[in-house]
Amino acid sequence: MLNFYSENKNLIIDDEPIKDKLLTIPLNQKRLYKISHGSFKTKANESIRDVFKENQWIVIHENTGKGQAEAFKNDLTEGDYVYITIGGNELFTIAKVKAGSWGYVPEDITDENGWIYREVEYIKSAINPDPSPLKSFKEFIYPSGNSTLTEITIDKIEEANKNIFEPHFDVEFISEGATKIKSQGELQKHPNNIILFGPPGTGKTYHSIDKAVEIVTGIKSNHEESKVIFDKLKKEGQIEFVTFHQNYSYEDFMVGIRPDIEFEHLRFKPYKGIFYEIAKKARENYLASKEQTALAKSFDQVFNEIIKPIEEKNESVEITMVSGLKYKITDVSDTTIHFTKPSGGTQHTLSIQTLQDVVEGIKEVTSGLAAYYYPLVKLIQEKRKPVGNVQKEKLKNFVLIIDEINRANISKVFGELITLLEEDKRIDAKNELRLTLPNGDKEFGVPPNLYLVGTMNTADKSIALIDIALRRRFEFIGYFPDYSKLEESDG
Structure with a gap:
């Protein structure tokens, strides 16, 4: 016995329970989602939830909007991962989607038809099911986010690991194709203005997508994953894409x-x-x-809220004027507001574009219509302000990709932007400049978080022929033929 102890003492001493060791789950080209069973979160629905747990089902109603039901049916594939949350009340488990199609939940279980399910395999239950620390996070990937099914794309995995999976499941997900650029999670500083140049067929447009995603997310990934993120960011307005041509103008x-x-x-x-x-x-x-505040609601969002009774119920909307009298908005087209004066006079209109310009401080109205514009302006400005405990806005990078940048008359298209694009002339830079635009927009400046990525075909025009004022404001990255590929094909 003593001999056994002597031979194995180090093993016995070191044999302590390992604490706080994360379960690492590589995605291996599979996707990761949040699925919420919030429709069944009440105590009265506990028996329904028990049936879902017994069968290891995830469920959604087939009428769930914004493409979520279609994604549940068609996009979820075998091997994808989901974390299941009971609305904002409880974090339940991480699961893996099993092979097989979706099916209808029997009506006698939910007392309602239209619920559909997918079979999953439970992998890791929540070690801390209380989502209270996440209540202030309203993005769709979080339990309190207003969505049923949301994909957690690779640009969000690090955030989800930090806030959801590590503290609540003792799990971290890793994407094989994703590489962190900085361990601190900060975005690497890129040149604000880049042009990818080279002869035709060398992958300039192809790589502009990867470059844009890298600038926005701080992640280098393979092209397939980058394209998925690119499409998402473009839909959200954080990346835009345009192709220049001979007729493209400043306007x-x-x-x-x-x-x-x-x-x-x-x-x-x-x-x-x-x-x-x-x-x-x-x-x-x-x-x-910069000001550590939430982002104000957009003009369109607030304006659509105000005119909602007209669109949905055909009811006029009353606007109180400074005098205390009220005028009624009776109809709204794409560009025009139709209203009735307090005296009953009809056939009067306001311009939606002018209204937006006044709200955003671009112009002022001095005509007799000012009495009608400014009460509406005040109402919109009040409704745009964030209300309650709203999450503070995080700094984001925005990218505009300009394909075939040298096909247009660049000096003519950019106009005064030639000056404003310089890094030291941007907002809050050392030599910040702001200009008045031809439309009357005063104090227009270019922010430092806006990046331009251009592509240029040198078969059309060499770099030497590009306007020198523009040339010195862009960093040029060359893409050239890889002749080794020809050698490989020749054997």
């Missing part, structure tokens, strides 16, 4: 006017181009994150 890119085809007589309406719009989003995000 298309920044600001200009377009014919108003809704009006019977010839007249024009303001137009805001792709650069103006993405610069506005980036600036709003930058200022909100």
Whole structure:
């Protein structure tokens, strides 16, 4: 016995329980989702939840909107992972989707038809099922996020590991194709203006997608994963894509006017181009994150809330004027607000674009219509303010990809942006500059979190022929033929 102890003493001494060791789950090209059973979170539905647990089902109603039911039916595949939450009340388990199609939950279980299920295999129950620390997080990937099925893309995995999986499941997910650029989670500093150049067929447009995703997320990944993230970010407005051509102009890119085809007589309406719009989003995000506040609601979001009774119930909307009198908004088209004066006079209109410009401080109204514009402006500005305990805005990077940047007259398209694009001329930079645009927008500046990625075909025009003022503001990255591929194909 003494000999046994002597030979194995180190083994016995070292044989202590390992604490806080995470279970690492590699995704291996599979996807990760949140699924919420929030519709069954009440005590009265506990028996229904027990049936789901007994059968190891995840469920969703087939009428769930925003493509969630279709994704549940068609996008979930064998081997994908889900974490199951009971609404914002409880974190339940991590599971793996099993082979097989979806099916209908028998009506006698839910007392309602239309519920569909997928079979899963439970992997790891929550060690801390209380989601209270996550209540302030309202993004869709969190238990309190207003969604039933949400994919946790690779740009969100690090955040989900930190806030959800490590503290609540003792688990971390890793994506084989994802590489952290900085251990601190900070985004690597990229040049604000980049042009990928080279002869045709060398992958410039292909790599512009990967570069844009890297700038926004701080993650280098394979192209397949980057394309999935790219499509998501483009849909959310954090990445935009445009192709230049010979007829492309400043009015298309920044600001200009377009014919108003809704009006019977010839007249024009303001137009805001792709650069103006993405610069506005980036600036709003930058200022909100700098001031540690939540992002204000958009003009369109608040305006649509105000006119909702007109759209849904055909009821007019009353707006109280400074005098205490009220005018009624009776109809709204794409560009025009129709209203009735307090005196009963009809056939009066306000411009939605002018209203938005006044709300955003771009212009002022001094005509007699000011009495009607400004009460509505005040109402919109009040409704745009964040209410309650809203999550503070985090700094995000925005990217505009300009394909075939040298096919347009670049100096003509960029106009005064030639100056504003410089890193030291951007908002809060050492030599910050702001300009008044042709549309009257005062104090326009380019934020530091907006990046331009251009592609340039040198078979059309060499770099030497590019405007020198533009050349010195961009960093050029070359893409050239790989002749070793020819040697491989020749054997």
